[in-house]
Amino acid sequence: MSDDAPWHILGAGSLGGLWAARLARAGLPVRLVLRDAGRLAAYRAAGGLTLVEDGVATQLPIAAETVAEPAPIQRLLLACKAYDAEAAAVALAPRLAAGSDVLVLQNGLGSQDAVARRLPGSRRVLVSSTEGAFREGDFRVVFAGRGFTWLGDPDDPTPPGWLEQLQRAGIPYAWTPAILSRLWRKLALNCAINPASVLHDCRNGELADHPEEIAGLCVELGHLLEASGQPAAAEGLFDEVQAVIRATAGNYSSMHQDVAHGRRTEIAYLLGHACAQARRLEVPVPRLDALEARLRARLAARGLPLD
Ligand SMILES: NC(=O)C1=CN([C@@H]2O[C@H](COP(=O)(O)OP(=O)(O)OC[C@H]3O[C@@H](n4cnc5c(N)ncnc54)[C@H](OP(=O)(O)O)[C@@H]3O)[C@@H](O)[C@H]2O)C=CC1
Ligand SMILES: CC(C)(CO)C(=O)C(=O)O
Incomplete structure (x- = not known):
């Protein structure tokens, strides 16, 4: 070409x-x-x-x-x-x-x-x-x-x-x-921050008030990344999530903005993809599953697509 x-x-x-x-x-x-x-x-x-x-x-x-x-x-x-x-x-x-x-x-x-x-x-x-x-x-x-x-x-x-x-x-x-590692890492960051920001209806910075919740999600995301053959994407995930939360403290996440404006979200390609991958690989991710269920319920309540 x-x-x-x-x-x-x-x-x-x-x-x-x-x-x-x-x-x-x-x-x-x-x-x-x-x-x-x-x-x-x-x-x-x-x-x-x-x-x-x-x-x-x-x-x-x-x-x-x-x-x-x-x-x-x-x-x-x-x-x-x-x-x-x-x-x-x-x-x-x-x-x-x-x-x-x-x-x-x-x-x-x-x-x-x-x-x-x-x-x-x-x-x-x-x-x-x-x-x-x-x-x-x-x-x-x-x-x-x-x-x-x-x-x-x-x-x-x-x-x-x-x-x-x-x-x-x-x-x-x-x-x-290592582009797949980059994409997985960004997906993990988005899974740790965006759904929680929607469910708490808060700016990214306010997620610092929920350290145990975010840390628990990062542990499961780390296991999923490792099982998916992406161990580098799992390294220091919680530290980076905390750094992004601090760096973007005053911002609403893209998913929060989508929901607030009544727009379709990319849930199926973010948290939905992570949970589907965990099911395929039989990696237990109870916190991520619960997060997905709550997020889907929130989207349904707003009349937004679940895919
Ligand atoms: N915006 C950002 O800052 C960032 C976005 N991303 C990612 O980048 C991707 C793109 O996001 P973003 O640029 O924000 O999206 P936008 O909604 O701003 O733009 C998407 C564009 O795609 C067009 N489009 C969709 N389907 C068709 C089609 N069949 N034919 C022609 N045009 C089509 C839409 O057209 P129309 O105008 O007619 O609706 C629209 O102009 C997403 O996955 C997002 O998550 C990643 C990092 C940052
Ligand atoms: C900055 C970050 C990771 C979280 O807000 C983001 O990419 C998004 O909002 O989609």
């Missing part, structure tokens, strides 16, 4: 928009892939994608098309929510060229394998990011938190030639053979 191929980015939302804006700003060819003609018309009416960075808004007239466009895709960044990823892959499958690269930028685990099953002719690059962004309006993205992005391919450690384009675009990144 040519390294000069355009970046097709599905998901002109928070992270997709952040990537698109920085790549386009660096002079790289980018095409946003939108759901349908309605979304394309809305994008054109908005005059392009706006990135707000350090309080400064920049509008970028990035090219856009719909999923239904016939042109083949050589490199795709799939930047939708985990629960939308498989359907998006199915919709784009006819357009993906043999040997194309598909970067899957989803939190949690489970959606990446579902995408790979749908796109057997493409190379799947797993992405884990600690960058933060949110949508202030339609096609208007605020860069809210500097972070770092890890990329890797568990089936092939060879770094792709286009990686240096991320450097040109100012996206802090590293190519790592």
Whole structure:
């Protein structure tokens, strides 16, 4: 595949928009892939994608098309929510060229394998990011938190030639053979913090008032990570959870924000995935199971999906 191929980015939302804006700003060819003609018309009416960075808004007239466009895709960044990823892959499958690269930028685990099953002719690059962004309006993205992005391919450690384009675009990144460990570690952090923040209806910092609960979850998550062949992801988990709770004390977790705004959560790819994996491996995780049951009850009470 040519390294000069355009970046097709599905998901002109928070992270997709952040990537698109920085790549386009660096002079790289980018095409946003939108759901349908309605979304394309809305994008054109908005005059392009706006990135707000350090309080400064920049509008970028990035090219856009719909999923239904016939042109083949050589490199795709799939930047939708985990629960939308498989359907998006199915919709784009006819357009993906043999040997194309598909970067899957989803939190949690489970959606990446579902995408790979749908796109057997493409190379799947797993992405884990600690960058933060949110949508202030339609096609208007605020860069809210500097972070770092890890990329890797568990089936092939060879770094792709286009990686240096991320450097040109100012996206802090590293190519790592341990991408699965990164994804599992982040999943564990999310499992230890996010559901508890929803159930206590609190900011992350207030979880410091529940040390035994959080420590108990970390013990079970550690056992699960070890049984899953990810011992490095288990090391010092409770210490890092406490550090994240301190560092993000004033923030509401992403799951808390989703529930507060009546939005679907990624539960099935976070705590749901952890509990399902524990059942598969027959690892007892009574605290995680109880947490999942309480979280599901809370979501059901709010009329939110459980998957
Ligand atoms: N936001 C953040 O700070 C972080 C997010 N993540 C993870 O990154 C992933 C993406 O999250 P985020 O960027 O916040 O999500 P957003 O909801 O902001 O954006 C998702 C985008 O995907 C689009 N989309 C979904 N399905 C399709 C489809 N079939 N065709 C075209 N477009 C589609 C949506 O389109 P439409 O606009 O039409 O609804 C939307 O623009 C999640 O897994 C999240 O957990 C990880 C770290 C930080
Ligand atoms: C910072 C952290 C780990 C918890 O708030 C997070 O990633 C999230 O909110 O989803």
